[in-house]
Amino acid sequence: MLTGGQILMEILKSEGVDTIFGYPGGAVIDIYDELAKTDIRHFLVRHEQGAVHAADGYSRASGRVGVCLVTSGPGATNTVTGIASAYMDSIPLVVLTGQVPTHLIGNDAFQEVDIVGITRSCTKHNYLVTKVEDLAETLKEAFYLARSGRPGPVLVDLPKDVIKATTAYKVPVEVNLRSYKPTYSPNLRQLQKIIDLVGKAKKPVIFAGGGVILSKGSEELTEFAKKAVIPVTTSLMGLGSFPASDPLWLGMIGMHGTYRANMSVGDCDLLLAIGVRFDDRVTGKTDSFAKNAKIVHIDIDPTSIRKNIPVSVPVVGDCRISLEHLNRMFDEANLVDLAQKREDWLNKINKWKEKMPLSYDQKDIIKPQYVIDTLFKLTKGDAIITTEVGQNQMWTAQYYHFDKPGHFITSGGLGCMGFGLPAAIGAQVACPDKLVVDIAGDGSIQMNIQEMATAIQYGLPVKIVILNNGYLGMVRQWQELFYGKRYSCTAMECSPDFVKLAEAYGALGLRATKPEDVIPVLTEGINSNKTVIMEFLVDKEENVYPMVPAEAPITEMLLV
Numbered sequence: 001m002l003t004g005g006q007i008l009m010e011i012l013k014s015e016g017v018d019t020i021f022g023y024p025g026g027a028v029i030d031i032y033d034e035l036a037k038t039d040i041r042h043f044l045v046r047h048e049q050g051a052v053h054a055a056d057g058y059s060r061a062s063g064r065v066g067v068c069l070v071t072s073g074p075g076a077t078n079t080v081t082g083i084a085s086a087y088m089d090s091i092p093l094v095v096l097t098g099q100v101p102t103h104l105i106g107n108d109a110f111q112e113v114d115i116v117g118i119t120r121s122c123t124k125h126n127y128l129v130t131k132v133e134d135l136a137e138t139l140k141e142a143f144y145l146a147r148s149g150r151p152g153p154v155l156v157d158l159p160k161d162v163i164k165a166t167t168a169y170k171v172p173v174e175v176n177l178r179s180y181k182p183t184y185s186p187n188l189r190q191l192q193k194i195i196d197l198v199g200k201a202k203k204p205v206i207f208a209g210g211g212v213i214l215s216k217g218s219e220e221l222t223e224f225a226k227k228a229v230i231p232v233t234t235s236l237m238g239l240g241s242f243p244a245s246d247p248l249w250l251g252m253i254g255m256h257g258t259y260r261a262n263m264s265v266g267d268c269d270l271l272l273a274i275g276v277r278f279d280d281r282v283t284g285k286t287d288s289f290a291k292n293a294k295i296v297h298i299d300i301d302p303t304s305i306r307k308n309i310p311v312s313v314p315v316v317g318d319c320r321i322s323l324e325h326l327n328r329m330f331d332e333a334n335l336v337d338l339a340q341k342r343e344d345w346l347n348k349i350n351k352w353k354e355k356m357p358l359s360y361d362q363k364d365i366i367k368p369q370y371v372i373d374t375l376f377k378l379t380k381g382d383a384i385i386t387t388e389v390g391q392n393q394m395w396t397a398q399y400y401h402f403d404k405p406g407h408f409i410t411s412g413g414l415g416c417m418g419f420g421l422p423a424a425i426g427a428q429v430a431c432p433d434k435l436v437v438d439i440a441g442d443g444s445i446q447m448n449i450q451e452m453a454t455a456i457q458y459g460l461p462v463k464i465v466i467l468n469n470g471y472l473g474m475v476r477q478w479q480e481l482f483y484g485k486r487y488s489c490t491a492m493e494c495s496p497d498f499v500k501l502a503e504a505y506g507a508l509g510l511r512a513t514k515p516e517d518v519i520p521v522l523t524e525g526i527n528s529n530k531t532v533i534m535e536f537l538v539d540k541e542e543n544v545y546p547m548v549p550a551e552a553p554i555t556e557m558l559l560v
């Protein structure tokens with residue numbers, strides 16, 4: 001006979017979980033008591049939102065399911081933003097929440113919330129376990145659902161009496177859900193249509209997204225693009241799925257995409273969309289998106305196909321498996337002279353690149369782009385980069401060039417400020433030997449700055465680069481461009497002294513106030529084995545360009 005708490009530990013071990021991010025409380029005190037008897041590492045965060053983002057960063061850096069554990073009521077509600085962010089980005093998490101005893105549910109009991117109700121729309125699935133006999137199977141299912149098909153966060157709500165109750169423990173059998181059978185193998189006839197289109201296309205473009213990274217299909221994508229001589233753009237979530245150092249790389253697409261990526265998609269005759277969901281930040285005005293192109297969409301989630309954009313060839317399947325087949329079928333098709341056939345197209349793209357490259361002008365005040373550009377050069381592109389949200393995020397996407405998957409970790413779909421620091425903590429836990437850097441704005445960093453203490457407590461040497469422009473920069477940019485420069489409530493008139501704040505936490509604090517400081521500060525920060533805050537006082541009114549105004553066609557960009 002085992003208690004619910006002991007069964008939970010058995011399942012965690014059988015799922016290979018060795019790391020949990022969490023925060024205790026009355027409803028989960030029995031679980032914490034059991035946890036202390038295992039080898040599972042627990043990272044005590046300072047806010048439950050931090051626990052979820054850390055589990056998210058851990059998952060993206062390791063490719064495993066991230067796990068967090070929090071108490072009922074406020075502990076549970078504090079996780080909601082993190083869950084929503086993971087949901088939008090399809091990140092596999094299992095979120096364990098404590099709940100009041102079953103007989104008190106619905107009684108307005110102390111620290112009771114209906115977290116299953118609250119998170120219904122932002123979890124892949126969620127459960128309230130009401131009987132200890134159901135616990136093992138439910139947990140197994142939760143892990144299976146989180147990682148299979150289109151991954152996502154799954155929440156399991158655990159009433160205190162269920163955790164205390166005992167039952168005979170049987171190792172659960174393989175999960176088999178009749179109503180849930182993700183399609184991994186694509187329809188080969190559909191794929192053959194793609195090969196035929198690739199053979200005929202004069203101006204093809206591949207548009208890859210986070211699905212390629214999640215399916216671990218980056219190598220297959222790269223092989224296919226190179227063989228078929230097709231230039232590649234990605235969404236924000238897809239950065240790193242194709243090497244940015246490759247000549248076929250177009251840069252990111254969308255609102256702050258490169259000129260050449262947006263123009264290429266506007267002009268292409270074939271768009272191969274793989275593992276994307278056609279977010280509005282990508283498509284701009286949907287009826288002018290890739291309007292001259294046949295659109296192919298490969299995705300594991302059938303409901304995301306034709307949701308936002310009509311497509312000619314829908315393919316439901318795992319991105320990696322689909323690309324493996326495409327590579328084989330391409331070889332069999334024996335398509336020759338594609339390089340020659342695409343020459344005019346690649347020349348046209350190169351002209352767009354020459355006309356409007358990403359650029360900035362570094363004069364007397366530090367340009368934020370220069371900080372990221374320099375960080376890229378000093379780290380040779382090998383760091384794991386997390387970001388906050390805003391201009392800092394977009395400049396990172398533009399100026400830190402990602403050659404490999406799993407190196408860019410950002411809240412893409414939800415766009416939630418406060419993501420970067422806890423995500424960096426999770427990534428550093430997953431990859432202790434890697435350099436992990438959170439690129440932040442002065443606004444965002446203050447949303448989860450308390451996680452500095454977590455980093456220090458566990459000796460995690462994450463680096464935080466704060467691009468301090470004294471504004472909620474991205475909102476200020478919109479106010480400048482579209483609201484006649486009326487800066488309503490976007491000046492951060494009071495911020496802490498970030499150097500002293502770093503020191504107060506026991507970290508190293510560094511500040512750069514002029515361009516000559518940038519290299520020395522970054523060098524010292526990167527080389528330190530401590531947790532470090534590097535603050536850069538940057539040009540206050542620098543903007544992110546190119547910019548597609550909301551709901552305009554993506555080929556209509558504001559260019560500086």
Ligand SMILES: Cc1ncc(C[n+]2csc(CCOP(=O)(O)OP(=O)(O)O)c2C)c(N)n1
Binds near residue numbers: 443444
């Ligand atoms: C939790 C949350 N609240 C509000 C916003 C809206 N928002 C998007 S960008 C931004 C400004 C971010 O400012 P800062 O962190 O200083 O970064 P910067 O844009 O200056 O690089 C705001 C307020 C958001 N994305 N997330």
